[in-house]
Amino acid sequence: MKKLLLLLLISLGFSTLLPLIPVSASAGVRYTDEDYRRLSAVIEHVENVLYYGHAYNQDTDLLPDAINTLTGMPAVWTFPNRAEVPYSDLANQQNFFRTLVALSLVTGDPRYREEAEASLAEYMETYQNTNGLMYWGGHRMINLDTLLVQSTESENGPHELKNMLPYYELMLDVDPVATVRFMQQLWTAHFDWATADLNRHGSYSAPYNNNVFGQPMIPDIIVMDEFGMPIIPANSPGDLPFVNAATDLAYAAFTLADYTGDPAPREWAQYLMRQYHLASNPDTGMTVYQYKSTLITKSASECAIPSYTNSGCGDRVARQFRDFGPIARESNVQWKNTQAIYVDNILMLLEAADRYGVNEYVDWARGYLEGYLDYGYIRINGTNKIIPMFNDGTVTYGYVVPEVGYYGPSNMRLDYVEMPTTYLLPILRTILATEEPENQVKLWTYFREIAHTFGLGDVGPLGGNAPALDLDTAIDDPFALMAMVELYQATGNSEYLESARTIGNNIVHAKFRRGFFVESEIMLYSRLDQPETLALLILDGVLRGLAPADMPYYLADSGYIHGYLLSDDGVTEDRNYSQTIIYTKTIYD
């Protein structure tokens, strides 16, 4: 109560001084000095990214993936030959583009959106292969010294997107021809139309096919056994259909169908996502990371060595977790890649339902989440966790792995799986997209418990109209912030808005350092794909009464670089991820 009074006094005192309110504030909501301080921090961050990003090489509109907050220099990828390459990878900057567009909307200054457009325009003009694929993703980058394409995975690294969910609306505005060509070629390069094999790696040599979605539709490759359980084919020639690659394919196809009016891409997207649905466990509801296992193509002698984890030796879980019998398959694992299965994929499904009318995806999402939470969600020492298991409910907690394999070293003990705050969004959005209240009850109960355990307070009974939130919460998390904003939009209850403001203030207090948003006070690099600034602007837009549909929408922040590099010891060659090598560096390193 004191806090509310304080906010009211502050707002009365300062609201007339605010310079950046191009649209009227949300009905009954006063824009306060604290609100402006958050916006001001975002503006300072964006201005610094643009200033230092452009200062490095003024011959390009491209920006680095991350900026050193002590020097203003781009993050560099150090190759095994010691070449230090400052890099730009537009797949890893999608949330920054959304931030720029959102910032133009809340400030009325078109310059920010124009920056995003200029960067995208140059990228699509210069860095699209003739076959339609962009030079971006997990294994390709643009060298900001030479402005040439580089590969981090040998000389000809493949195209790879995993839950990057590009900002297609803006790309289509900037260059519709290039964007459509990309969305088509994404399928040509990654999907086998005859077998439904899908590879996260796509070749830049695959010829462009403008009739890509004109292929004849094939029967579902997942069929049920006599007990009604899905049969997971073990016939994939190494092209494992990981859901984090399929999510990007489906999202592109849905967007393409909507843009062109051609229903075929949508039908193929639905075909693809249906295979995951069919492969899900019908008893538990838990879904899968992939709907195929690999064909065994390697010799028995090669595969006799446990540390040889090539997928040509067959299903890697069947090898390493053989003690569990037939349920031990890569598709059924529920302790690895869970963010891809239950957060990123579900957010895409819900987006397809909301934007493109694929209504059954709401029911699918609810079934997956209910199953996962029913069987796996546990509170341990006041924290949200998941019990590791297979998707039939077979618990693997405490299992000690006998031999090394793809999933880890020998003697590794399976522990609880972390449940980060990212889970708030798919659970909440599934509830909000579910029409019948009786179908909301179970997920709402979980959401209430999970949010409370995260320290947000009590969102109250179903409907969320009578919350008892912790308005002094210490949480400084963008996903919690977006959840509170979306609850405010759904209920109109101002308590959620106050909670969102508190979280937003916490984010600025904890993560705005040296003129940039960073993961924490001591982290060296400011990553362009971080979701904090977008979340803060979504809140700002709501405070100003902007329609949610007009604001950029959060879908993912999964961008990364993967490949060969020089270890920190300066001697040994490593194969690793930017998240592990670059975004763990501190200002003291």
Add this chain to the structure above:
Amino acid sequence: MKKLATILILTLALVAVPTLAILGATGALDLVGQTEETWDEKAVYQLLVDAENLSGMSRYNNQIIAVDGDLALPKEYRGVTITYSSRHPEIISNDGVVTLPDTCWIDSRNQQGQDTTQFDHLNDNWPVVLDVTLTFMGQVRTAKLMLVVAPAEGFTCDKYLG
């Protein structure tokens, strides 16, 4: 030796139960007179949270059980009814009574399926999940407990599934 090293928590309940019974005598009265619907609902919710955190049930998480007998899981806290549903009722019943299994949990072997002494006793102990339901005034809160149960003396371990 291994079993000697395990943690026996049955004594915990002996201390916890009488204490909780005393608290239970006054707990439900806290809500009398609170007629505003939303406050009642919130108070009930908080009481259910308290029941999970303060009844003693959460202390059983991750404990290794190595003897037969009644765990004396808390069944009530300040008027909150606490019930358990075991995913392995033959090992821990819904009433919290432990019957040590006479087999190991997992028979671990090498990649060729050969039984080598190298992996003996690697995965003997059973993870047992109890699904917990806490109920008060028609409101329900769910929770889970993860207990680990060692097999009985002289157990067998020859049921390789691979």
